[in-house]
Amino acid sequence: MPQQLSFDLPVRIAHGREDFFVSSANAAAVAMIEGWQSWPGRKLALVGAEASGKTHLVHVWATLSGAKIVAAADVATADIPSLASASVAVEDVDQIAGNAEAEEALFHLHNLVLAEGHSLLFTGQNAPNFWPIALPDLASRLQGTPLVALEAPDDVLLTALMAKLFHDRQVVPTADVLPYLVRRIDRSCAAVQATVEALDAAALAQGRAVTRALAKEVLDKMG
Template sequence: MPRQLAFDLPVRPALGREDFFVSPANELALAALDAGGWPQGKMLLLGPEGAGKSHLAQVWAGDTGAQVIAARDITALPLPEPGPMVVEDADRIAGDREAETAIFHLHNHLLAADAPLLLTARRGATHWGLTLPDLKSRMEATATAELMPPDDALLAAVCLKLFADRQLQVTPALIQWLVRRIDRSFAAARAAVAALDAAALQRGRPVTRALAAEVLDTAPHDDA
């Protein structure tokens, strides 16, 4: 059978509170954000790539009306009107003096206005490699909430959501099969779902356990 061309179609992730699956791996971080009253009005939300930081930040932004910006874009934007703010991937600007200075000014601007600031990062600020001493001291003194590695229930929910974001329908049996075989990380789940989506498009087949076995180089099973 001739294989179909696979097009890299846009993925539209669902980022509402109703789409955020609560488990022991993330419930403390969610509670910290919901509680508010953070020391000096700021919080660092930490977790590995794909851990759900952006989703949880979007939930908080939706509840508070916060503006969301990527740290890499901060030098292109003027200081906003004081109000709740999310800065995504704050650790990625380390070593960029202009960006570090811009976040430092934003931090002080919001602090003076008593406006809450939520920043996301992969690790704590001591590991960022910041070169601006004033920003370094302020980030290292910021309270943190951490997303922990996923348990089975959370990893299954993440896989299901990733398939849904790509408008793919799969069986519960396939989800459980994947959870037992992929690395216990959100990055592994994202890579597996992307690979299965591409293979299904290319081969003109639904996403089944048999296809997953072929794509992920495991022993074949009956279709789920």
């Protein structure tokens, strides 16, 4: 079958609370985000594996709290007083370890946001005591931050996430695709994301619907 031209069509990523499916794997994290006004010390560390839903929950929290969102790597060049005029979510804090300028800026942001009476949300892939932050004062403040984790997804969450990602791409798979994939892919949110992307690309390239047969072909190629 001749292949069609494949175009990168816009993907509508749904980050609303109504788009976040709650299961036993993430219920504790959702409860903490929704109860943000009761965080001890007005701060929280939200941790979980890649593609586990951290960014989605950050956006949910920003909507609830009016918070600003910034990548930890961008804090070094940010206007800290302006940023600290509201609550702040700082994503991927574990990725700035050893970046002296970014660590120093985050330390000042941490102190100023709390001094102004606002709240802080940090994200990373594991607990703050495993973040190799070199600045001792920042490390101690992060390690003293209350923690909630997004756990490994169960079948219900994997299915819901897959359905959401297909919906974001305006793809409607046949009814047997999702249960077929859930039984065969790695049990991680990152695997779900990679599988949906690969299926969407294959369907566009071949001009086919996303069916179980196409899913089998794509999985076979992904190894």
